[in-house]
Amino acid sequence: MAGERPEARSGDPRTAGPARRAADRGRYGRLSRARVLASALELVDREGLSALSMRRLGAELGVEAMALYRYAEGKDALLDGLVEALYLELEERLAGQAEASSWRAELQRVARATYEVCLAHPQAVPLLTTRMLAVPLARRPLAVLRNHERVLTLLTGAGFDDAAVVGLFRAFNSWLIGYVSEELRPMVDNPDEEEPAFRLGLHRMPAHELPVLRGVAAALAERGGTEGLATGLDALLDRLAATG
Amino acid sequence: MAGERPEARSGDPRTAGPARRAADRGRYGRLSRARVLASALELVDREGLSALSMRRLGAELGVEAMALYRYAEGKDALLDGLVEALYLELEERLAGQAEASSWRAELQRVARATYEVCLAHPQAVPLLTTRMLAVPLARRPLAVLRNHERVLTLLTGAGFDDAAVVGLFRAFNSWLIGYVSEELRPMVDNPDEEEPAFRLGLHRMPAHELPVLRGVAAALAERGGTEGLATGLDALLDRLAATG
DNA sequence: CAGCGTATGTTTACGCCGTATACGTACACC
């Protein structure tokens, strides 16, 4: 650390001669797609999606914005890269665990791991829906497709016919993304407030028009957690495995 | 129609005198929040979310961008307004139908109507997840809160205790938004292509690494439709109504 | 009808954004 030039762009250009060797470019050496994506994800985790701009990310890496275009074709591709990064993290997490013995248990394991990755990067989760709605199947990041392959293999391996596999696959994905999205909806309006009702900002809602919502709002603010996730998934798999 | 000035900003300002009466502002008379939101939604439906900018929407209404700030506090508020518009459309649709007799059937009716509204505005659907993740409960648009109230009322009216109500409510929302999101994922890569495999762009995927996905891709491209929606919802409600 | 406050839309300007294009420059290889 101490030996590294802390800010590659500092110093008077008139006296510094060749200000930096090429390998010094970027705050800690050469760029790479992995470094760009890791830095982008970290930035999003720290400051939210809206803080992610090419210029800002460049600054984060000690580099001009245009340098990033060697590693992502544009901003959209960068966002797809973030999605890919999340799925790579999912693959790592799954690889670090023992596979379950039944297809049901294995799907539960995948679901749980996905949930955990999403909760670890809540600010990035919106990308899972928005980019998926922007990119056709065949252009999804490879890690996403590998995840699809994993789930589909599990289902066909369990002996379901094509129609059932498709139904189960869709239900699995739907429930997963829906559950996570619902789980991450912010409930607290004013974190500094002690009183639960004020914390939730209930005084902002038209009182008499929404009596039931007011009543259960506090309970709604709790999370369903992985139990809720597992319960719903179980219900769906039961039904569709029987029908299909 | 014929009597209205087709383009309020046209004409030579040096000869036109007071170029327009105040009531002529905007392409068809005064602005209003409803008109702004309707125009925004139409623009999004027509050209996608990325086409929606303050300037562009202003032009659409025959008005400068800043004029819109009288009807929405900023771009984010405008997007929340779009979410509200979708829920208002849902309310209309529900009001135009007979209520179902059981709480189960009524939830199915609400789910189906929501699905239909979403499929009518596919380009706007990402807002349902992104804005929901950006806005705490108490600040959601009123129409959204009314929708929550409707569902919660249905559930408490059916006699469930608070814990069960919350579980069912969350499962309902999760499944709904997840199913719609999954349903709207684009599958076709090249609409001009005849051959199904090429249409899907399967040649872009690493063949040997994703054999199962390749095999079911065509089936995956079909939609689950309202049947799939109803089936999954039924499974969830069954399980959670029994457990809760 | 006269005058005025207010509601409504315009103008101008600022800093940020994504990105096309042209350009240096240090490295790897012969």
Added chain:
DNA sequence: GGTGTACGTATACGGCGTAAACATACGCTG
């Protein structure tokens, strides 16, 4: 040691959201 190339820089353009100051026509008061 010279050269091609991979990598990052520099500059520029049009569009974005929006703050602030401004113009104007309506509706109310007398």
